Amino acid sequence: MGILERIGEIEREIARTQKNKATEYHLGVLKAKLAKYRTQLLEPQGKKGEKGEGFDVMKSGDARVALIGFPSVGKSTLLSTLTNTQSVAASYEFTTLTCIPGVIEYKGANIQLLDLPGIIEGASQGKGRGRQVIAVARTADLVIMMVDVTKGEVQKELLTAELEAVGIRLNKKKPGIYFKQKKAGGIKFNATCTLTKVDEKMVQMILHEYKIFNAEVIFREDCTSDELIDVISGNRVYMPCLYVYNKIDQVSIEEVDRVAHIENSVVVSCNMKLNLDFLLDQTWEELSLLRIYTKKPGRAPDFSDPIILRGGASVEHVCHSIHRSIVAVFKYALVWGKSTKFNPQRVGIHHIMCDEDVIQIVSKK
Structure with a gap:
């Protein structure tokens, strides 16, 4: 057997x-x-x-987002709208046959968005290249699950069950x-x-x-x-997930309002470009990215090129992202922003940073 x-x-x-x-x-x-x-x-x-076969997409940017869903729910249209990458979109199923990466430039960060081929029921058992799609999804920092709002909750439940079967736990x-x-x-x-x-x-x-x-x-x-x-x-992956309901222009306003109030859900229309700004905001929130601005002594902060770090990053992570030799000569740092009690505050190397903090590093003489 x-x-x-x-x-x-x-x-x-x-x-x-x-x-x-x-x-x-x-x-x-x-x-x-x-x-x-x-x-x-x-x-x-x-x-x-044989183990871990996938589409072998090189990880780049500050975070990786996997776009999964059933065929013809609008994944390729979303990728083409949010990034400069063109993914073939057509009215027939399985238009996308391989993984197409794109980059979203948002708030100074480069977020890699992967348009994965449509998943079908039984993907966890290898049907419809499902195993390769899932292998890539496991490497992401966030899953955007795209469903057709006209199909109700059926698609969402089936996709969640397929991902659960291969050890991906969403919003847990x-x-x-x-x-x-x-x-x-x-x-x-x-x-x-x-x-x-x-x-x-x-x-x-x-x-x-x-x-x-x-x-x-x-x-x-x-x-x-x-x-x-x-x-x-020991091989389970716990990651956040946004449920994106597409084609809201095809249902009533009452249905849109009901779906919009479901936890971790965003309602959009890719064809009419409705609510895509809110989707980007929610993606940023779920990824918990931080923008850290640097300041040289006697000069104004440089707000043009932030350092992008993950949530929970410390002053030490900031030092490593600038240059790995800075930690060895680190004395203290002056920080302005939400992570401090007063501005500027003198902090040590283990101080936890917040979004949009400004940092000035002082080295040993």
């Missing part, structure tokens, strides 16, 4: 098994088996070079579970909170399914068996 047949058999068994106290251990083991087979399907063992944070495999000592289980979804027996059964008999597991949150499986697998 092949991997696809085994996955189908387990999925059918999960679907027909009633969820109650008596079956929760059985379901936990089935989910662990399913995750194991899906990992094997995504990363086939065998000839060298890493589970609060500490897991470390050991060479001896058996399974040590502990929890810092009351657990309502799993217990020690289920944890042991799931670990045994993975042939793990010596490990330390600490639950810091009330997590589910699915989240435990994610932690054990």
Whole structure:
């Protein structure tokens, strides 16, 4: 029996098994088996070079955004509108057959936007070049999931399920579970909170399914068996996602208003160029990029060429982005902006920066 047949058999068994106290251990083991087979399907063992096949697009710019969706939802039109790259757009499906990169120049940052071929149902099992599309999506900093507003929530649910099947978790944070495999000592289980979804027996059964008999597991949150499986697998990617509903010119204003109020959603019309500015603003927010301006002693700040860094960056990251030798001679920095209590404030190398801060670095004599 092949991997696809085994996955189908387990999925059918999960679907027909009633969820109650008596079956929760059985379901936990089935989910662990399913995750194991899906990992094997995504990363086939065998000839060298098979693992992680993709479109091999070189990463460039300050951040990478993957544009995914079903065929003919307007991905290529959006890429052509937001960037200077022309992606062929037509009224038939599968117009785009490979990954087309473009660059959005926004607020001084270069954001790489990847127009990926349309995904079809069953992409996680390799249908319609789905495996290559997903391999590229895993390397992105943000996923923009484009759906046709006239198709309702069906496309969104199907795409989310396909990405979930290959270990991409959208708009979720890493589970609060500490897991470390050991060479001896058996399974040590502990929890810092009351657990309502799993217990020690289920944890042991799931670990045994993975042939793990010596490990330390600490639950810091009330997590589910699915989240435990994610932690054990260790290959899950947690990333933000914006749901972009295109073709709003084809539905009523009441429907547009309803969709616009869904969490992490943006409504646009690529053909009529409606609401694209708000989409760029939301993309910037989700990427958590910072613009840091530099200042030389006795001169005004240089607002023409900001240093672009990721959220949570410190003065040390600013120094490295200017030149790697600066940290060795760093004495202190003067910072103006939202990250300080007063302007200018003298700070050390571990001070966390905010967007649009101005920094002057003072070196040792």
